[in-house]
Amino acid sequence: MMATRRSYPFKRPPELDSGKRGHLPVIVVGAGPVGLTMAIELLERGIATVVLDDDNTVSIGSRAICYAKRALEIWDRLGCGEVMLNKGVTWNVGKVFFGDDPEPVYTFNMLDEEGYKYPGFINLQQYYNEEFLIARLQELGGEIRWKNTVVEVTPAAKGVTIAVDTPEGRYEMACDYLIAADGSRSPIRKMLGLDFEGQVFEDHFLIADIKMKQDFPSERRFWFDPPFNRGQSALLHKQPDDVWRLDLQLGWDIDRDAEMKPERVAERVRAALPGVDFEFEWLSIYTFQCRRLDKFRHGRVIFVGDSAHLVSPFGARGANSGVQDADNLGWKLQLVLAGKAPEALLDSYDAERVYAAKENLLNSTRSTDFITPKSAVSRAFRNAVLELAREAPFARPFVNSGRLSVPAILRESALNTPDSDAFAGKMVPGAPAADGRIRVNGRDEWLLTFLARDNGGVNHKGTGFTALYFAGDADADKAMAETAKAMAQDAIPVTVYAIGNPNAAPQGLAVIEDAAGHLARRYDGRPGTVYLLRPDHHVTARWRAADIAAIRRARDLAAGHRAPAQIKETAA
């Protein structure tokens, strides 16, 4: 009953005939959304890599369907955000229902203030997501070796050797770094004998992805204890191509085979959506776990995505956080491989993404406790919140049907230069840079897209840091033009953009016009203000006035060029 997805051909790897052990700077294992993003990230940065996958298809079934703004912005930087946005269903409204009441107890609207290229969320089947990523990877000349199963991993101090099984024989490859993006059951994690600590939740959930032509609005509907699924929860979400996801909590003691029977599922769907014509697209029963590796970096083997951390699906924090892992790791590997940063910089990947994983696990565990209360008193409080929410606005923030993925703000990272000046707003050191409408050379642009294309493409394949300088003070402008010229020649270059009036800009500064006032507002910018962004577009330092020494110091700190003790501090 499942639609068959595109499959990809096995090609005989050259190592099978040459008998020579190939060597690459980086090998990525796993062609899911995270592994593919990682490989594109590396290719965009000019690092040779190959993706090995034990299968030959994209995801069977829709699986992960909610992709968050930050993941979309990362894919935008990698050249495949727009295709996802165009195919995806954008939604902003969520309705929460409780019990028999056909009216929602409350409705939330996630619509941000205007002036962002990407919405809070899109819904998109995982197979489309993977197809778009594969297309982008191929555009960049990348290679995925399908039906290539890693069967042995031998880590050493300066690299990793792997053995790979294929339908036509076994071969060996070596790499400086091995990226394990091989999913929740990660064979590489097992081969290294690593503990994957956490808890299993004793609950089953049924996913019925159904095709139906129905005029429901594209909103998220969540039911607590609805009449069609007594004592349990339910979720309805729209996907492209008239596919809808119905996700029903079933409880722990169920007959899995009986519940998977199409007649049984059809009965459940009809109860939830009376009078609707539908056909099945994909059925699945899942359980979930919350687990993570103690450390994501194990010498030259680095774990990204589900192989490193597993959360409940409530909040869409799985794939979205895995994509941020890849975003965080790419530029660091690039600097280390190029000899421009100490290898210890990679420990900051561990520190920053373990921090993010803890935040995701905390949020997803809290959502789980609200959605599936584990005791009578926990259920009493949950229901009390829902009973109050209709009438009393104060109760609504307690309603937790999944705290939807927001990017990690890496506040405590040792790569950040702590603020010495006062700022308002959200762009603290560690925050991902906010997008905004800008004008460049008379053309409307989005800030993040422009930076990725201009700074990544033209200059240094994304190695560079970016400084956003709010212009307007004539003396400071002149000094900044000199600073910009000098820093463009640095080993780790910093590209300076002046935000200001294109007609009054000093020579030598590239100018961004803050036509809609988004940047001044979002960055609390005024003449003299400087923001330093890392290559992954996280803010790493900011000042009300900065000279070249301060900017270089902050860049060097972000690149791991300080006493190793500084890096160790983060890891602790």
Added chain:
Amino acid sequence: MTSETLALTPRISDPDSFYEALIEAHRGLSEEASQRLNARLILILANQIGDRKVLDEALALAIRTGRT
């Protein structure tokens, strides 16, 4: 809600009458419905207090006094 410490001195003018109203509210309720009523009341009062420090003190007092 600007109070900074939990009030431990009596503040309710007619304690017997309030106590009676509290018990009366539960009359005829099942165990489960009673628990939910209490939960709603706790949430309402907690929001009225608002101050997290005071709430934490109240929580600690409730936990401590139940230990004997």
